[in-house]
Amino acid sequence: MLIKHNTNQCKDGYLNRTPYFQFILLSCLFPLWGAAASLNDILITQFKSIFALSNFASALVQSAFYGGYFLIAIPASLVIKKTSYKATILAGLIVYTIGCTLFFPASTMATYTMFLAAIFSIAIGLSFLETSVNTYSSMIGESSKSTLRLNISQTFYPVGAVAGILLGKYLVFQDGASLEDQMALMTAEQLHVFKLEMLQHTLKPYKYLIYILIFVTCLFAITSFPKCKASTTTKQTDILETLRYLSTNQRFKKGIVTQWFYVGMQVAVWSFTIRLALELGDLNERTASNYLIYSFAAFFIGKFIANILITKYSQEKVLISYSVLGMLSLTYVSLEPNFSAVWMAIVTSLLFGPCWATIYTSTLQTVERKYTETAGAVIVMAIVGAAVIPAIQGLVADKFGLQLSFFIDLICFTVVAYYFAAEQKIKASMSSQAVVSKNELNS
Template identity: 30%
Template sequence: MATSPLQPELANADSTHQQGNFRFALIALTSLFFMWGFLTCLNDILIPYLKNMFDLNYTQAMLVQFCFFGAYFIVSIPAGALVGKIGYQKGIITGLVIACVGCLLFYPSASYGSYNMFLFAFFILASGITILQVSANPYVSVLGPAETASSRLTLTQAFNSLGTTVAPFFGSWLILSTVEHDSKVTEVGEVIGQLSVQQQASAVQTPYLILAAALFVLAFIFMLLKLPLLGKRDTQSTAAVKGSAWQYPHLVLGAVGIFVYVGAEVGIGSFLISFITKDGTGGVSESQAAHYIAYYFGGAMVGRFIGAAVMQKIKAGKVLAFNALCACILVAAAILSAGTVAMWALLLVGLCNSIMFPTIFSLALQDLKRHTSQGSGILCLAIVGGAVLPLLQGMLADSMGIQFAFILPLLCYGFIGYYGLIGCDAKRPVFADKV
């Protein structure tokens, strides 16, 4: 694997100071991965919550993910340019502050009981997380040897999965349990039902105020930390760079891989509660079903710790292809079976998801050299798959049923298997060695 484009930047700094900061910097960055994993997973809890409160169909409910992940499409390229000007650390601080504002917007959204305001709050929150992604993912990749970048990013992503594992319990306790209590109140009459909607809306205010405070504290901490100053482009050297990241086939295919992976993971997570609560599957309440989401994302957490070790010995592309094949088998089983077999088959897909995002991300950034910042922005742009594909899956669910709608994630995992076996090794452009 070629060295990172930022390795010369590290070499020019005092080696003792930089090496001493690598481990500390990585520890600090894991807190960010945990936090945005926690915030993203809460969407899966809020979707059935908002669906019940505003009487939405599946397609309308998926607008939550459309607005959240649509922010990646709109913000990623500007975020890449911003990080190129201010560097990774300041980019992280900026992202945390914007995400904090997004969490605060949930308070007036709940007060007014407006679905449109909720969607806007999701967009602002995701905009901040996008800047964090553009800053933190490449930061982790360059803080150490290039040949272990996939393993290092997978390890930090494991803490992202820890956040997604904890979030369902938090959301079930403070949000879905309130929905189930208030749904009984609505049976008394229409007037009480209207009051119940406002009570349901207020259930998100305290949790998101707590999250806003946590994000603000993290931003303040990162302002005080002394981390390696990386990511800021030298305007003179940038002007001399030849070509574009778009000319690297393995990056373009990797962007498609990120698009379909995020779409598949978000689509499955978004429908898990609805799928598990079906009489023919789990037949449990929504708050109980939310606990099962912890198994889905908990599997991803365990798999990332295992994958970080495995990819020290086995080529990352082969591990990616193997996991994609297993995911295809499990999703097919969930579509064709019923009861607890279908439920657990779908939950086990989380274990297969474990190494996919960080592995695709790091494989796609290989050999980009001074196009790495642009490439990172393109890959984060592709996270818009989490907006588009769940919406399409919602349309399939409305027309053909939830179970058949999982055919879409099945196709996505098929492409990921192709990328791991073939796409990641696509020929690099000639100018790559001349940059």
């Protein structure tokens, strides 16, 4: 029996009101990819020691993960166009579950490449989810509250991220000295056995994720969802026509570039937070992971505060303030050679709070409604920045040191600040033109 909704759809695809059960269920998907993403930060630390990797090589975990987003986002948007948001979400949940199961043969084969393949498979499922759910969450209600809805949904993300870190802390990381210190005292034979044992620990979080995914998939299957697709009397646009249109939309392209830099920065900071704590403090991996938990807690708080501020001030002013403070905090992280730099990295996470959702909806609102599905997919493709920026930061860390590598993130936050300053200027100009036109009409 389907759990139904009682809403009416407007011509532009938005609804006359938000169906709260369906919206909450959609929002509960955000923790699912938050958990997967934060587990990558655990794996980077674990794999760096087990497979004796450089900072650059260990960052390839993120390249495999977010590279999957880039490749699958457009196919996912085509699934939305041909079927529905709900069907695309179900496909994503199923593929995500399959990706989690691939960790079991990967642990048996015990090769870094096979683990990257499993991570890539998870990313394919998550690309289906993010391509559909980000746009769907913004549209499942009144048009005027689309940014607020997505920011509320995004607030659930750090809950899953913290859960992922806790799973990694207690199921993957172990008590005692750090892995590098333990392995330094072992013979070659002991080392081989120890590494295999440590790889087996990586399976445990994914076992629990599989159970949760099966339950959520069943719940979505029995729930009725509104279509939220714009009504049109014209023929459906094909993918090439849509891409040609988007390529001429200057504000859309600026939003894509900004999202690329923002996501790359966010993932890079979180990827190296545990490494930074290990380098600046006498800690093991389990203790160092606490600082990533604090980062996600700060991220949650930052989102919550931003949601309140955006209801009182323009979202551009709020994001400019966040970005400037973020630039200052990253400067501190890069230059202060003591453990306070780790705490300032946590402050940076607080300032990430509203960025993704606000850039997403601001960019999506610059396109005509008939192009929404594909435009949303292209914005999700910008997540590929997370496949590039952490790898670049890893290279810089190998050459110049881990702390100085955070200057890469400082550059990224500067791009975000510039984008919102430009958007504020454009909207002020549009508002002035609207007032002039109204006055001319009245006269």
